[in-house]
Amino acid sequence: MTLAHPASRPMPATSPATTGATPPDPAARLVPLRDADHAAVLAEAVRVRASGGIPVVGDERWPAALMAAQVEHAAATLRDLAARDPRAAAEIAWAAFTSGSTSRPRVVLRTEASWRAGHRVAADWLGLSPGEELLVAVHPVSSMAVHAASLCGALGARLRVTARARLSAADLAGPAVLDATPSQLVDALDLLDDGAPSTLRVALIGGDRLPAGARDRAAAHGIRVAHFYGSAEASFVAVDLDGAGLRPLPDVRLRIADGADDAGPAGPNTPDPNTPRARTGLLELRSDQLAAPDDSRLSSGAPRWREDGWLTTGDRATWDPDAGVLEVHGRADDVILTAGATAAAADVEAELAAARDGSGRPVASGVLVVGVPDRRLGERVCAVVEPARGQDPEAALQMLKTAARAGLSPAARPRRWVLVDRLERTGSGKIRRVLPDAALPAATRHAAGRQGHA
Template sequence: MTPAVTGPSGTVTHRELADRVAAAARGLAPGVRFAVCEPDPLDTIVAVLAADRAGATAVVVDAAWSPAQRRRALSTSGVTGTAPSPSTSATPFWVGFTSGSAGTPRPIARTSASWTSSYPLVSERTGIRAGRTVGIPGPLASSLFLFGTLHALWAGAHVVAPGRWDPAAMDGLDAVHCVPTMLADLLDLPTPPPVAVCGGAALPTPVRDRARSRGVRIADYYGATELSFVAWGTPDGRLEPLPDVEVEVRSGEIWVRGPYLSLGYAADVDGPLRWDGAGFATVGDLGTLHDGTLRVLGRGDGTIMCGGTPVLPQDVEHVLLDLPSVRDAVVVGTPHDRLGAVVTAVIEPVAAPPTSPHPSLLASLRAATRERLAAPQRPRHWYVMPSLPRTGAGKVARTAVAEAVRTGTLAARRLR
């Protein structure tokens, strides 16, 4: 029998997986929206495929989140546990999450067709087909890894999903879905997968060159949870919009129209996704488009890309400003060799800042962020100063703070 999924609980064949999905689907009514929070990737796979089959919606929550984070996420996602209405062609089969205000992730809804319509193209670009083994080294709460899993199963491949970051489990496989920081580690394996489907952040040139030297073909792309695939990487490192995707750059902002777009947010939440009324959408990424080559310059909203995960500074600031010890705060990204960037917080405390390292202040800040923020959102570096620099209008001079942190000229004390 052909293996379908290998995970922490063992291996199931494609026939066994189909039987599990059919059994799970029989327990779902069309239109029901239910939560999925499973540490074993196989359980998540069964739930999502069953939702698609039954016309229901699987709301996939990261099992690594704290109970408080899960409660906040589910409070915005419309989980019902009952069937409110019949399924329609626009009924989402999946709701996933991106970072949100106050540490509450934003729910993104997506139809099955918005992914499945890209499957043939992805097979063509990656070579993933029946009989291949495909590594999924990240959590299925991430759309990047869930998409890779569902596409591989559609293609008849064998998915290896250990349920945790375990580079050794990827050794000798035929292909792997990953973000650049993972790829850097995978290239240290004795037999790295010969195909790396890489997204989530720009691929650093040194990593690309090292992959080439190890005989690993990079299949990289640009996209977003809200947009799915937008452009695919060429062998020489350029990005070209996909054939079915229209891309326009308006006032420096990348706008996209095509069959792979999500339905949008599944709740009334603030977020970077915007629509123009003509079917085009943007998440605020900046770029240029010349002679069919798309160049992505970054987020116009100051988003910090930490290991492939977008972190909005205002989301972290919102949590910090809720603390009684914090008068004001500004969050910026600082470069990191492996993750691309990490979160750095500069705090203006209510009380006079300590003249020496103050472990109790740092402990309280870390405790609050552990409780309310996902790991990529938590500041790695902390600074405290009597008063944050401000503009003439009284707003925090974010650009000046970011530059001072970058150059090491910030007149602040580092908390350790």
């Protein structure tokens, strides 16, 4: 197993204390891990945790300097927490990374208790028995993968990883549960439609919106979908088990921006007769599953963690406390200002991703919508399209343009279209919000400020 940086190798926990000179360095518990053998990395992470260490799982494709910087980032975050709250720092069990869809992944410190709270609800959704297999389709650097390893350890299940970076038919025979992102679920469904044998009965899907028709396609193959909204900082926030919409978990309290939509104090997610119905804005939350607070900030510069202990997610959402349904619209900073109008990139992406051909098959397997500089309009809506398997690229592009005219306002319709063989993705399978070289000159390739889910 590869260590990220020699200086990051954990020291014996007793050595600083025996001198009596200084308190132990909390970062001495950090154990950096990365390797091309993803199953071995995750198994070692579980062993490190069982021995009292804090596993820091990196990406074997990162340059050594980047891995060392990420380990130091984790160390600095843990030391900062120890300075503020030594007891909280002593309870840290895992150091996970956000997806890094626009920039360097950010470390998130988790206690065992914060993840166990989520394990209990996930166990009910999955019905996973001891000895059964859970297939995790994301790279070990993703917090989803490390969480899956922890979940399997808690349930006595066996963790399985994909044979290659992308799901293959061989991956689907054996596991009972697929833990993946929406795009990876679509990959699995395409394989099943082509006749791949499968033992899957449940798909635990998070990280983005569920594509239109995916739940029905899964049901046709005997797979039940548990689609959740969550993040590296918050774990499971809300779940849709039947297609009726995301509903917050019992321990989760929600509010929109100013706190007016707090689900308490009458009780978790209990309707308040004085609360306005269905408000939209920046989503904040509290729950038993939250990570340790830190001093990180949103792209707007606002603190991610409020002084009252609430987490500001950075997502725009509509919360209807009467109906108990949460609708997540995308990142609050993921908007495009064009010709005096505002277009939400996530809404445009969802509309295009829902497009179907005459046989009902998806037109695109991935869509990235960003604003590109335009002297006259301010920003121009640009759609970068990864055609679905089996679709002719030019025909797919024409179908998407038709879908845009039918379902989007004039301001939200893409004015620039780019076809690519495959969109770049993060370790968690999310589309990385970086424009390909073909879309823009080098000076404006990065979709600055536009973030995907953490």
